[in-house]
Amino acid sequence: MERKKICVIGVGLIGGSLAIQLHEKKLSSKLIGVDVNEEHARKALELELVDEISTLENAIDESEVIVMAMPVDTMVAMLPLILDKIDRQIVLDLGSTKSQLADAVKSHPKRGRYVATHPMWGTEYSGPQSAVRGAFENKAVIICNAEESDADALEWVKHMYNKIGMHQLEMEAKAHDLHAAYVSHISHITSFALANTVLEKEKEENAIFELASAGFESTVRLAKSSPAMWVPIFMQNKENVLDVLKEHIAQLSRFKESIEKEDHEYLIRLISNANKIRRIIK
Amino acid sequence: MERKKICVIGVGLIGGSLAIQLHEKKLSSKLIGVDVNEEHARKALELELVDEISTLENAIDESEVIVMAMPVDTMVAMLPLILDKIDRQIVLDLGSTKSQLADAVKSHPKRGRYVATHPMWGTEYSGPQSAVRGAFENKAVIICNAEESDADALEWVKHMYNKIGMHQLEMEAKAHDLHAAYVSHISHITSFALANTVLEKEKEENAIFELASAGFESTVRLAKSSPAMWVPIFMQNKENVLDVLKEHIAQLSRFKESIEKEDHEYLIRLISNANKIRRIIK
Numbered sequence: 368m369e370r371k372k373i374c375v376i377g378v379g380l381i382g383g384s385l386a387i388q389l390h391e392k393k394l395s396s397k398l399i400g401v402d403v404n405e406e407h408a409r410k411a412l413e414l415e416l417v418d419e420i421s422t423l424e425n426a427i428d429e430s431e432v433i434v435m436a437m438p439v440d441t442m443v444a445m446l447p448l449i450l451d452k453i454d455r456q457i458v459l460d461l462g463s464t465k466s467q468l469a470d471a472v473k474s475h476p477k478r479g480r481y482v483a484t485h486p487m488w489g490t491e492y493s494g495p496q497s498a499v500r501g502a503f504e505n506k507a508v509i510i511c512n513a514e515e516s517d518a519d520a521l522e523w524v525k526h527m528y529n530k531i532g533m534h535q536l537e538m539e540a541k542a543h544d545l546h547a548a549y550v551s552h553i554s555h556i557t558s559f560a561l562a563n564t565v566l567e568k569e570k571e572e573n574a575i576f577e578l579a580s581a582g583f584e585s586t587v588r589l590a591k592s593s594p595a596m597w598v599p600i601f602m603q604n605k606e607n608v609l610d611v612l613k614e615h616i617a618q619l620s621r622f623k624e625s626i627e628k629e630d631h632e633y634l635i636r637l638i639s640n641a642n643k644i645r646r647i648i649k
Numbered sequence: 650m651e652r653k654k655i656c657v658i659g660v661g662l663i664g665g666s667l668a669i670q671l672h673e674k675k676l677s678s679k680l681i682g683v684d685v686n687e688e689h690a691r692k693a694l695e696l697e698l699v700d701e702i703s704t705l706e707n708a709i710d711e712s713e714v715i716v717m718a719m720p721v722d723t724m725v726a727m728l729p730l731i732l733d734k735i736d737r738q739i740v741l742d743l744g745s746t747k748s749q750l751a752d753a754v755k756s757h758p759k760r761g762r763y764v765a766t767h768p769m770w771g772t773e774y775s776g777p778q779s780a781v782r783g784a785f786e787n788k789a790v791i792i793c794n795a796e797e798s799d800a801d802a803l804e805w806v807k808h809m810y811n812k813i814g815m816h817q818l819e820m821e822a823k824a825h826d827l828h829a830a831y832v833s834h835i836s837h838i839t840s841f842a843l844a845n846t847v848l849e850k851e852k853e854e855n856a857i858f859e860l861a862s863a864g865f866e867s868t869v870r871l872a873k874s875s876p877a878m879w880v881p882i883f884m885q886n887k888e889n890v891l892d893v894l895k896e897h898i899a900q901l902s903r904f905k906e907s908i909e910k911e912d913h914e915y916l917i918r919l920i921s922n923a924n925k926i927r928r929i930i931k
Binding site for chain 2: 487488489490491506507509536546547549550551553554555556557558559560561562563564565566567568578579580581582583584585586587588589590591592593594597598601602605608609610611612613614615616618619620621622623626627629631634635637638639640641642643644645647648
């Protein structure tokens with residue numbers, strides 16, 4: 368397919384990493400960056416993640432494809448306004464929640480121009496300086512409510528993810544948000560809470576620093592993730608996140624109870640059950 | 650220093666990985682393996698982790714250094730019996746808890762021959778087939794109650810860890826167990842509980858498998874760890890583990906409360922505080 372003029376709104380970790388791929392996989396003839404954070408915009412240009420920085424209005428006018436990579440609360444506010452402005456352009460988002468976005472434009476006359484996607488990739492860092500070469504490759508991308516998108520828009524977005532090397536799944540927005548709560552959102556909450564636990568209880572930080580094992584690092588690294596990205600995700604996926612979080616607290620309470628009672632058998636059962644995760648992650 | 654005849658009791662992940670290093674760093678003139686699990690013993694020999702397999706009695710008689718790498722409950726039971734049998738040999742352990750071991754031999758006439766150590770390295774796998782070449786390097790090892798060990802025994806053990814490339818810290822056994830609860834034991838409980846949460850709530854396992862992101866994998870990978878190793882650790886470090894676990898449940902409850910009330914400000918504060926973990930893990 369022909370290369371397209373593409374604008375990326377939000378040139379941080381996710382938008383910046385996608386911009387690198389759009390260029391490297393020869394999907395873009397021109398890349399325009401938009402960011403409310405002027406420092407990020409400047410940095411994205413300096414790092415050559417994009418060819419130029421522009422205003423939202425100009426970027427939309429000039430682009431054939433509009434990629435939304437802002438925090439999900441901003442997306443919900445802006446997507447209807449972007450659809451108001453466009454004609455035949457393609458709009459896609461890279462957000463971690465999908466239901467509120469889908470609902471926000473369900474009856475919009477331009478709904479067909481929008482493709483809802485969630486590429487399952489990220490790191491605990493943020494900003495354009497955290498953008499990574501080769502990101503997204505060999506990971507899954509979920510395309511939501513595909514039947515509501517126009518055939519040509521859907522086709523191009525699939526072509527894009529195919530070139531980037533992502534395997535694609537289709538799912539309804541509501542199912543997506545439920546699954547995302549289990550396999551992504553809860554991990555972030557656990558990690559944030561674990562960091563707060565350790566920071567609260569352990570005042571001799573040098574000891575932590577010296578002792579921190581690979582195990583600790585891997586469970587706590589997501590705690591470096593930014594509140595600007597994650598607060599809106601937890602808010603939009605409130606019901607699912609609360610369901611999983613309650614279950615998680617109940618599971619932790621079982622460990623507490625079995626240790627308090629020195630109930631070896633129960634503790635062995637709990638851990639043996641947890642070991643079944645080997646079926647899921649290799 | 651001269652190479653020594655060394656026996657390793659417990660030739661699984663930890664003992665097997667150490668055996669590889671003892672040979673590669675030219676610390677051993679002969680390596681004798683002992684394991685109650687005959688399959689593990691056979692496998693360790695087949696993999697050439699050790700030069701021969703022997704009984705506990707024979708191995709102790711023949712060795713100048715005795716390394717204990719069994720689960721920590723077995724260690725507490727066996728350490729006094731091993732000290733009963735030895736004369737000038739050096740005994741060290743690689744266990745994850747230290748207070749009960751230290752207490753068990755505090756007044757033993759051969760206490761000086763024993764050096765209590767905890768090399769901060771491990772993986773979520775177990776058994777001799779999981780032993781890793783180059784393990785322990787550039788990690789920390791904690792030596793506990795060093796003043797209770799004979800100078801020559803301590804000197805050799807430090808020499809050994811030095812050759813293996815571990816940086817050494819000294820600490821009292823009680824302080825060790827407190828810190829270990831924060832930087833290692835709680836991470837395992839969180840991970841086990843997270844695995845159980847996901848397995849409980851998510852019945853469509855194919856969806857998890859497809860969607861599981863790197864973030865999920867990193868928070869849940871420790872859930873593959875073995876109950877044989879971890880149940881005794883949690884039991885021996887019961888008070889510290891329960892303290893940290895209660896704090897962790899309290900921290901998770903704050904996330905639950907802030908999401909329930911849609912209290913953005915509180916949630917931002919919780920996450921911003923968690924971000925301070927950046928000071929500790931780079």
